[in-house]
Amino acid sequence: MLETFANLAHGFAVALSPGVLLYAFLGCLVGTLVGVLPGVGPLAGISLLLPATFGLDATRAIVMLAGIYYGAMYGGSTTSILMRIPGEAASVMTCIDGYAMARKGRAGAALAIAAVGSYIAGTASVVALMFLAPPLAHFALRFGPPEYFALLVLGLLVLAYMSTGSMLRALAMAVLGLLLGMVGIDQMSGFFRFAYGVVELGDGIGVVPVAVGLFGLSEIMLTAGAAVPQEVIKPRLRELLPSRREWREAWWPIWRGTWLGFLIGIIPGSAHIISSFVSYAVERKLSRHPEEFGKGAVAGVAGPESANNSATSGAFVPMLALGVPSGPIPAVMLAAMMVHGVSPGPLLIRQQPDLFWGFIASMYVGNVVLLILNLPLVGLFVNVLRIPYPLLYPAILTFSIIGVYAVNNSVVDVWIMLATGLLGYVLRKLDFETAPIVLGLVLAPMLELSLRQSLAMSDGHYAIFVTRPISAVLLGAALVLVLLGLRPLISRGLDWRARLALAEKGEPS
Amino acid sequence: MTVDRVAGVALGALALFVLVESRKLPLGTLHNPGPAYMPVVLALTMLGFAAALVAFGGRAPHVATVGWRDWRHTAAILGAGAFAALALERLGFRLTVALLLLVLVGVVERRHPLTAVAYAVAMALGTFFLFNTILRVPLPRGPFGL
Amino acid sequence: MMRVRVFVAVLAALLAPAALAAAQEPYPSRPITIVVPFPPGGVADLHARPLAAALEKVLKNPVAVLNKAGAAGAVGMQHVATSRPDGYTLLLALSSISIIPEADKLFGRQPAYTVDQFEPLALLSADPTILVVRSELPWKTAREFIEDARKRPGEIAFSSSGIYGTLHMAMELLSHAAGIKLRHLPTTGAGPAINALLGGHVHAMASGPAAVIAHIEAGKLRPLASWGDRRHPALPDVPTFRELGYPEAEFYIWAGVFAPRGLPPAVRARLDEALRQAVAEPEFRQAMEKLKTPIAFKQGEEFRKFFEADARRLAEGVRRVGRIEEKKEDKR
Numbered sequence: 001m002l003e004t005f006a007n008l009a010h011g012f013a014v015a016l017s018p019g020v021l022l023y024a025f026l027g028c029l030v031g032t033l034v035g036v037l038p039g040v041g042p043l044a045g046i047s048l049l050l051p052a053t054f055g056l057d058a059t060r061a062i063v064m065l066a067g068i069y070y071g072a073m074y075g076g077s078t079t080s081i082l083m084r085i086p087g088e089a090a091s092v093m094t095c096i097d098g099y100a101m102a103r104k105g106r107a108g109a110a111l112a113i114a115a116v117g118s119y120i121a122g123t124a125s126v127v128a129l130m131f132l133a134p135p136l137a138h139f140a141l142r143f144g145p146p147e148y149f150a151l152l153v154l155g156l157l158v159l160a161y162m163s164t165g166s167m168l169r170a171l172a173m174a175v176l177g178l179l180l181g182m183v184g185i186d187q188m189s190g191f192f193r194f195a196y197g198v199v200e201l202g203d204g205i206g207v208v209p210v211a212v213g214l215f216g217l218s219e220i221m222l223t224a225g226a227a228v229p230q231e232v233i234k235p236r237l238r239e240l241l242p243s244r245r246e247w248r249e250a251w252w253p254i255w256r257g258t259w260l261g262f263l264i265g266i267i268p269g270s271a272h273i274i275s276s277f278v279s280y281a282v283e284r285k286l287s288r289h290p291e292e293f294g295k296g297a298v299a300g301v302a303g304p305e306s307a308n309n310s311a312t313s314g315a316f317v318p319m320l321a322l323g324v325p326s327g328p329i330p331a332v333m334l335a336a337m338m339v340h341g342v343s344p345g346p347l348l349i350r351q352q353p354d355l356f357w358g359f360i361a362s363m364y365v366g367n368v369v370l371l372i373l374n375l376p377l378v379g380l381f382v383n384v385l386r387i388p389y390p391l392l393y394p395a396i397l398t399f400s401i402i403g404v405y406a407v408n409n410s411v412v413d414v415w416i417m418l419a420t421g422l423l424g425y426v427l428r429k430l431d432f433e434t435a436p437i438v439l440g441l442v443l444a445p446m447l448e449l450s451l452r453q454s455l456a457m458s459d460g461h462y463a464i465f466v467t468r469p470i471s472a473v474l475l476g477a478a479l480v481l482v483l484l485g486l487r488p489l490i491s492r493g494l495d496w497r498a499r500l501a502l503a504e505k506g507e508p509s
Numbered sequence: 510m511t512v513d514r515v516a517g518v519a520l521g522a523l524a525l526f527v528l529v530e531s532r533k534l535p536l537g538t539l540h541n542p543g544p545a546y547m548p549v550v551l552a553l554t555m556l557g558f559a560a561a562l563v564a565f566g567g568r569a570p571h572v573a574t575v576g577w578r579d580w581r582h583t584a585a586i587l588g589a590g591a592f593a594a595l596a597l598e599r600l601g602f603r604l605t606v607a608l609l610l611l612v613l614v615g616v617v618e619r620r621h622p623l624t625a626v627a628y629a630v631a632m633a634l635g636t637f638f639l640f641n642t643i644l645r646v647p648l649p650r651g652p653f654g655l
Numbered sequence: 656m657m658r659v660r661v662f663v664a665v666l667a668a669l670l671a672p673a674a675l676a677a678a679q680e681p682y683p684s685r686p687i688t689i690v691v692p693f694p695p696g697g698v699a700d701l702h703a704r705p706l707a708a709a710l711e712k713v714l715k716n717p718v719a720v721l722n723k724a725g726a727a728g729a730v731g732m733q734h735v736a737t738s739r740p741d742g743y744t745l746l747l748a749l750s751s752i753s754i755i756p757e758a759d760k761l762f763g764r765q766p767a768y769t770v771d772q773f774e775p776l777a778l779l780s781a782d783p784t785i786l787v788v789r790s791e792l793p794w795k796t797a798r799e800f801i802e803d804a805r806k807r808p809g810e811i812a813f814s815s816s817g818i819y820g821t822l823h824m825a826m827e828l829l830s831h832a833a834g835i836k837l838r839h840l841p842t843t844g845a846g847p848a849i850n851a852l853l854g855g856h857v858h859a860m861a862s863g864p865a866a867v868i869a870h871i872e873a874g875k876l877r878p879l880a881s882w883g884d885r886r887h888p889a890l891p892d893v894p895t896f897r898e899l900g901y902p903e904a905e906f907y908i909w910a911g912v913f914a915p916r917g918l919p920p921a922v923r924a925r926l927d928e929a930l931r932q933a934v935a936e937p938e939f940r941q942a943m944e945k946l947k948t949p950i951a952f953k954q955g956e957e958f959r960k961f962f963e964a965d966a967r968r969l970a971e972g973v974r975r976v977g978r979i980e981e982k983k984e985d986k987r
Contacts, residue, residue, distance in 0.1 A: 047695035048646050051704055051720070144856035145840075168565070169513070172520060172558040179527060179551050185726060186544040187841055189979050190758055190818045191534055193544055194527075199733050199767045202726025217590075221583040268850050323869050324853060325846035328694070335696030338865065341945035345869025391620070391628070394613040397586070398606055398632060401593055406646050409723050410730075414594040422587060429575045430512045448547045449843070456840050457812060457856060460540035647688075647721050 004130060011357025015365050020063055023056065024362045027064035028369045031071020036079055038396070039212040039403030039417075041088025042072035042312070046332050048406070058340035059355050063362040065336055069329060070122065070363070073309055074370045077114040078381055081301070082107060083396055085216030089207045090308050092438050093276045095215050097293060097300030104296050107382050109242035113250045113298060114305040115374040121258040121306035122367040125313035128262055129320075130360055133349075137321035140266045145453035146465050148269060150474035152447045155274045157481050158281040159436055170436050173427070177440020180205050184445070188452045200412035207273070207442050209404045209416040214434045216400055217421025220393045222428060242298075250302035253283050257306030264307070265314020268326035272311040273442050277435075279307035313363065320356060322346050512575065513566025521559035527552040585617045601651020602641075607633035682742055682922045686717040689745045689912075692731025694724040698863065702779055702910040703747040705942035709933035727817060729755050729767040736768035740917035742926060746773065750909050751821050753966035757973040758819040773913040774923075775962045777930045778953040780943065781909035783883025784825040784861040785893065787876045792858055797880035797899055800859070804835035812838040813859045814851040819973055822848060825861040825882055825906040827972045832901040852876070863908045864889060865947045882906040888949060905968070909951070911958065927954060 014020060034045035045068050053061035076087025081098035094114065101110040143151075159174045183194045184204030195201040242250070257279045264275040283303040284293045293300050316333075318326040323344035325331035334344045342352055349356045384392070404417045424434050458464035466472045527548055537543025589612050596605040607629045615625030640646045689707050693699045703720045711718040723731035728751055735746040752770065759766035786797060794800040804811050815823035818841045830837055840857050842848045845866060852860045853875060864887055870876045871890070878893045882904055886895060896904035912930060914923075933939060934952050943950050953961055 047722070050695050054704065141850065141854035144851065144854055168558065168561055169516075172516070172555070172562060175551055175555045175558060176520065176523075179523070179548070179555060182527075182548045182551065186534075187817060187843060189535075189544050191544040191762060192764060193534065193548065194530060197765060199726050199730050202729060203724075221586055224582060224586060268847070318850075322853065324850050326850070331844075331846050332694075332696035335701060338946055339701060339942070343869040343872075343947075346873040346875060347869065390618040391614065394610050394618075394628075395632060397590065397613070398610065398636065401590065401597075401609075402606075402636060402640065405597065406640070406648075408725065409647070409721060410725070411594055411597055414590075414597070418587060418590045418594065421590070425583060429577070430516055431570075432516060444547075444551075451547075452542055453840055453842070455541060456838065459809070459838070462540075647719055 007353060007357050008130065008361065010353070011359075011361035012364075014059065014354055014358035015063070015361035020060055020358060020362065021365065023060040023064040024067045024366050025369055027067020028071040028366055028373060031068035031073075032075040032078075032370070032373060033071075034068065035072035035075020035087050037075075037403040038079055038083075038085040038087060038216055038400040039208045040072075040406055041076060041090070041208065042069045043088075043329050043332070044208075044403075044407045045069070045072045046329060050332060050336055053336060054339060058337065058342045058352075059358045061336055061340055062333065062355065062359055063366075065333055066359060066363060067366050067369075069312060069333075070309070070366050070370060073312055074115065074118055074374055077118070077305055077308075078111065078374075079216075081110045081114065082381060082385060083216065084219040085396065085400060086211045089211050089438070089442070090273050090276050090311075092211050092215065092435060093280045093304040094301055096280075096435060097295075097297050099219075100294065100296035101298070101301065102385070106242075106246075106296065107385065108378050109246050109298075110301050111378040111381060112242050112375065113246065113302050115371055115378070117250060117254040117257065117302045117306040118309040119367050119371040120254050121261060121308075121310040122313065122370075123364060124255075124258050125262045125265075125310035126360060126363045126367070129313050129317055129363075133317050133321040136266050137318045137324075140268055140318050140326070141322065141324065142470060143267050143269075144468075145450040145457060146468050146471040147474065148267075149447065149450035149454055150465065150471040150478065151267065152274075152443055152450065154474055154478045154481070155278060155439075156443055156447070157478055158274070158278050159439060169432050173433055174436035174440045177437035177442075178444040178447075179440075180210070180437070181441045181444025182448075187445075187449050188456070198412060200408075200410050204445055205416055205441065206408070206413055207438065208407055209413040210420045210441055211438050212400050212404055213417035213420030214424040214437060216396070217417060218424030218428055218434070220397060221421065221425045223389060224393050246298050249298040253279075253299040253303035254306045256282060256286075257303040257308075258310045261307030261310035262314040265311030266317045266326070267314075268318055268324065269446065272308075272315060272327060274439070275307040275311040276304035277439050279303040319344070320348060320359070323348055510572050511566050511569040512572055513562045513569040515572055517559045517562030517566055520555055520562070524552040524555035524559060527555075582617070586613070589613050589617070598649045599651065602648040603633045603637050604651050606636060682925050683714055683716040685743055686719055687714075687743050687745065688719050688721050689747050690731050690735050691720055691722050691747050692724060692728035692734075693722070693749075695722050698865075698908065699747050699749050699910060701946055702943075702948075705939045706747070706779065706912070706933060709936040709939040710929055712936060712938075713929045713932045726767070727751060727755065727820065733767040735913070735915055736772035738915050740774075740915040740919075742914065742918055742922035744915065745776070745926075746913040748773075748911055748913055749821065750907060750965060750969070752913070753962075753969050754819055754821070754824060754973060757970045761973060761978060770966060772916055774916045774918060775958050776912040776914055776923075776926060776954070777934075778909055778911045778951060778958045778961060779934065780948045781907040781951040781961075782863050782865070782948055783881045783887060783895075783905075783907050784822065785864050785867065785881050785887065785890065786829070786859060786879045787852070787862055787867050787871070788859045788879060789852065789855065790874055790877045792877075794879065795877070797894065797896070800879055801833045801835055804833070804837060808836035809838050811859065812840055812857040813861070814840045814842055814848040814857040815860070816845045816848050817841050817843065818979070819976065821906075821908050822861045823976075824969055824972050825904075827976055828882070828906055828968065829861075829896065829901065829904040831972070831975060832896070832903040861906075868947060889947060903968075907965070909965070911962070930954065 031045055034040050046065050049068055053064055076091040077094050079085045079087045080091040080094040081102050084095045084099040086092045086095055098110045183201055185192055185202045260279050261275040265272055280300060280303060283299040284290050287299055315326050315330055318324045319330035319334060323346060325334050337344050342355060401414055404413050427434055454464055465475060531545040531548045534545035535543040536545045589609055593605055593609045610629035610632050611625055614620050614628050615622055641648045689703050691699045691703045707718040707720050723734050732752060735744055738744040756766040756769050788794055813826055842851055848860055849866060851857050867876055868889055871878055878890055880899060881887055881893050881895050883895050884897060884905060
């Protein structure tokens, strides 16, 4: 324990040295800029700027990339709250309640809560990373295809708690998303599914263009065309910060989101996106006012935003402790390390203490820097809302197109964005929810792949899901959730006699 | 013709389409699902939901109550977006963005032509500078190196 | 109408010299783009960037890297295959370039591109894959592994970066040469494949050396043999399959530079010369060293022969693997 603090002190010495600090700051700044762009999320940001780091030494390069990563996560919430355009796929949930809060004039409060929640989550998860990295990493590696499948089934059940309206509609949208996720090369057999010769669809319909189109573009089309210009309440300076009540409402969701996000983040794979979805569902379930969700519930912003940020730290656990890429972003960071001659592996902590501890310390520093950057900028960002919408939305549209194009240099992505924009417009007119589509799109390929991989591992025997302890536990939890969910139906059925009695007495049930 | 029923019919049609298309792929077995397995399962589930939407959809609001009056505006925005998608790699970035904004601000939103031109040019050059020069994101160049 | 014709004629007259000049411009006079058909940070990307920097120095002309990822590389490769052969669009491809059209043919679909659409320019590196197993497992030599595999066909599992991918093909070549049958677990990339191995979900894997050397040094993985024609410098105690008596098990994850077929000879000559100089640049060498990837430079006829032999081996391998679904359905 003491050794850890000594190492951390050494790390801070490294991180606070002017050169490294400068790059951390630069990284955060660029990351925020990149994150504010619709669609260009942390992965795209890091990938785009990776070449710029080739000339630097290893520690500075990694610190800058980490700064970009964090900055992008912070920046992503800004566009989500102000314009309902997800800055990256993980910010989709923030769009829902965050934008609703902005419409009520609480944009500043939402931004502040998102910033502070992200800060607390980021810092707490770095602490956890520091102390728990090696043992957690070993645990994370034991997540193979069967465990992954069980986890995703649990994630799928989350959908039931996400809907604020009719359950049937939400489920239908979820299945639509799942179907969309079936497009692309089947990883297990090599068949091209539903791609009709468009090579770019080989990796499936990207979640970024869909999120930007479904949420952002549909919002533009709905608002721009509205006969009466939408009245966006412009807040006064005093009203920019959250009220005491709002802070109280945000407190526990932030902590819950932190732990949830961190745990989900450690697991290798692309499960980080679902951390915000799961957090939203948990908050809704635990809230005393679930009907507020979708209309500007503070917990609906605090929870997912915190979960997001701590998932990013969680993702670094396997990367730093074992040298194992737990997702596309850590993979790029590992590549950055390799380019600088650092061999990522289990011995990294021992062989490169400067890098490891400097990195950890720079994450603390980065979080502080971002908080300082973002809070005053809240006022600036909110002023963006004062621009008359007919002049604002062409700029938003342009940035959306640029963002979506830049991720893969692909015009096909822009077309997907336009198509889902139209879809989102129609669906919202018909009062269907669009968030389940994104969740389904993300989950489907992973769900199918891990199922078939598990069966490949066990030569077709389904028993593998129950003979392995972790997956058995997770599936058991899923079963419990399903039964709990069905309980109201059963008890309502049993209550019909009581209601009939009430009705006979002439009282409304 | 309520909202739910329309959606149900549309989703049902999509599900049938998927089922037909999945016939081209091997189905596999329960113990060894093939590439068609999950799409078929999902499509059948979708059919179930679609049927439920149609059956229980009587209580939803009528389609006519949904306000479609802004469809022209929406179509204009979509059209502009489509133009941008087509032109981006052919005309180059700056030209595409300038034209896109010119059309949106000048024609669709009917602002003063000078405002539209200033806005369009400023955005086109500004964003190009930001992305291509500062962030070093390669952006497509058109015929005149634009 | 007459005025329009005059206008057009004048315009043509003015533009013609410009067009003529453009056609006779010395190469290069515009920025060159090296297309990497994989996401940033991958093996191909890590070769392309130092190469681009070195080429820029040699040609005194901007050279940029464009990532056009998708469909295991097919998107970027198709993009270059259909580009103009004017020397301004180059491709940095890995050995999978010959696999993808074969896989397309297997499924009876229109191939995204064909290998004939490219002109091989130069080979940069050729890392042999290494057979690694988890160190807790009992096999200490490749022979033990192969014998055990013969005794229990279909039970020993290996992970790969994807079906018909490079790591899958490497194992397939071994399986065919040694007459063994292994269980295959495809994953979505080299990273997840290594995760699967380290997590104990499979027993073995064929991997590029750079990705696993750190784990070997830490004692988590044990290298058994290599698919190269000589021992890897970083792993001198690891025998090659050729030494063990399986010469057909030869596989490299190589990186090479290609261009669309039909380069004008002057441009081709200039590019060849520039590539030769770029590879000799000290910064390029340093970059490759940091990546622990030995440079294996081949050009012209030498590269073409290497490439064609490799393509033939892989095409046979893909055809042998066949369509998994059909085989499995026959079994049941």
